[in-house]
Amino acid sequence: xxxxxxxxxxxxxxxxxxxxxxxxxxxxxxxxxxxxxxxxxxxxxxxxxxxxxxxxxxxxxxxxxxxxxxxxxxxxxxxxxxxxxxxxxxxxxxxxxxxxxxxxxxxxxxxxxxxxxxxxxxxxxxxxxxxxxxxxxxxxxxxxxxxxxxxxxxxxxxxxxxxxxxxxxxxxxxxxxxxxxxxxxxxxxxxxxxxxxxxxxxxxxxxxxxxxxxxxxxxxxxxxxxxxxxxxxxxxxxxxxxxxxxxxxxxxxxxxxxxxxxxxxxxxxxxxxxxxxxxxxxxxxxxxxxxxxxxxxxxxxxxxxxxxxxxxxxxxxxxxxxxxxxxxx
Numbered sequence: 001x002x003x004x005x006x007x008x009x010x011x012x013x014x015x016x017x018x019x020x021x022x023x024x025x026x027x028x029x030x031x032x033x034x035x036x037x038x039x040x041x042x043x044x045x046x047x048x049x050x051x052x053x054x055x056x057x058x059x060x061x062x063x064x065x066x067x068x069x070x071x072x073x074x075x076x077x078x079x080x081x082x083x084x085x086x087x088x089x090x091x092x093x094x095x096x097x098x099x100x101x102x103x104x105x106x107x108x109x110x111x112x113x114x115x116x117x118x119x120x121x122x123x124x125x126x127x128x129x130x131x132x133x134x135x136x137x138x139x140x141x142x143x144x145x146x147x148x149x150x151x152x153x154x155x156x157x158x159x160x161x162x163x164x165x166x167x168x169x170x171x172x173x174x175x176x177x178x179x180x181x182x183x184x185x186x187x188x189x190x191x192x193x194x195x196x197x198x199x200x201x202x203x204x205x206x207x208x209x210x211x212x213x214x215x216x217x218x219x220x221x222x223x224x225x226x227x228x229x230x231x232x233x234x235x236x237x238x239x240x241x242x243x244x245x246x247x248x249x250x251x252x253x254x255x256x257x258x259x260x261x262x263x264x265x266x267x268x269x270x271x272x273x274x275x276x277x278x279x280x281x282x283x284x285x286x287x288x289x290x291x292x293x294x295x296x297x298x299x300x301x302x303x304x305x306x307x308x309x310x311x312x313x314x315x316x317x318x319x320x321x322x323x324x325x326x327x328x329x
Contacts, residue, residue: 004205006196007320008139010313012131014084016120022081023131025138027320028067030075032141036062039080042133045305052165052298059085060130073138080134084127097282098289102270126210126299129306136309139316146185148311150304153263154178161301168297172273176211176266177300181307183249183260183315188240190255190318197253198260201318205310206264211299214265218248233258260311266303271295 003011007027014021039062048054060082067078096118099105104124108116116122140148156164156175168175191198199217206215223231223246233242240257249258271291280287296302 004208004313005317007324008142008313008317010132010135012128012135014128014131015117015122016125016127017084017122018117018119020081020083021128021131022079023135025067025078025080025135028073028075028078028138029142029320030073032073032138033071034064034068034073034078034138034141035071036064038141039134039137042137042305042309043130046130046133046302048296048302050301051162052169052296052301054294054296062134078138080131082130094289095291098278098280098287100270100289100291101276101278102267124210126296126302129209129309132209132313133306133309136306136312139309139312142316143312143319146183146187146315148181148183148308148315150179150181150264150307150311152177152300152304153180155298155300165298165301174269174272174295174297174299176213176268177298177303179264179266179300179304179307181260181262181264181304181311183311186249186255186257186260186315187319187322188255188257190315190322191250191253192318192321193253196318196321198250198255198314198318199253201314202260202262202311205314206307209303209306209310211266211269211303212264213267215262217250217260217262219246220263264303264307266300269296269299 002013003009005027009026011024013023043060043062047060063081065079065081067074067076095105099109104121105118108118108122108124120127152161153159155161155177156168158164164175203215206212219226219231231246233244233247235241236243242256242258245258245261247256248262249256249260273291275288275290277286278289
């Protein structure tokens with residue numbers, strides 16, 4: 001569904017070319033300082049405008065319409081909304097009969113019986129992640145002084161990100177990327193095994209971010225080629241600090257106090273400027289499709305801040321669950 005979390009619960013709503021998009025955040029503790037200005041920095045990191053990003057520029061001016069009074073959270077649900085002001089829905093008129101390869105045009109129609117909004121990708125659009133970023137700003141306040149930081153470390157299979165993006169733009173194609181996320185200052189003991197382990201909840205949120213296709217924690221898939229003597233992280237002090245961190249700060253689904261480290265694979269944007277072959281359901285035949293509209297050549301450029309937000313949301317929920325458990329005992 002469109003909600004995540006047990007105690008810190010986030011719901012997102014809206015469509016790419018609809019009137020508004022936004023998020024409702026329930027379970028936020030009262031008394032946290034919060035204003036629209038707090039959202040500006042992370043929003044600027046997500047905004048398009050650079051080489052390889054969509055020409056669609058939105059002001060992304062948030063309005064907090066509930067849950068905040070006199071600059072502090074009240075404990076009631078927080079609602080943040082944004083207006084869509086720069087839409088060109090006509091660019092998507094042909095995609096109803098001729099869905100884009102790699103996109104949710106076809107599956108969305110089948111899932112919702114043809115009642116879904118197809119303009120700009122509708123509810124499947126990456127634009128909807130703006131509400132998630134807003135929730136992430138609040139989540140980061142809850143988990144402080146712990147921090148979450150994500151960086152694009154590779155694009156199109158190259159560490160030279162700018163060159164790879166430039167080539168994709170020139171070729172009217174798209175490329176994916178690898179994002180690394182590091183969480184520092186994390187408390188020991190977070191996680192609710194089995195099904196709400198730290199890896200499970202973070203992965204759940206990461207895969208809710210459009211275009212994500214893979215995740216690995218710590219040594220990840222490389223651990224399958226290691227021996228136990230190589231992979232085991234030796235504990236070197238009474239706080240649980242380890243000499244290495246192949247386990248990414250997590251043992252048995254529970255945080256051990258070391259940094260949580262993981263990497264995310266982001267696929268190439270499905271909307272590209274190169275003609276493609278796809279089925280035309282109106283004509284009942286395979287035809288050439290030329291995609292119009294404004295799209296990212298490398299959506300991975302704008303995703304690090306969204307990965308941070310998704311991770312912070314999962315951790316905030318775990319922090320609040322941990323606090324509830326400690327009160328019980």
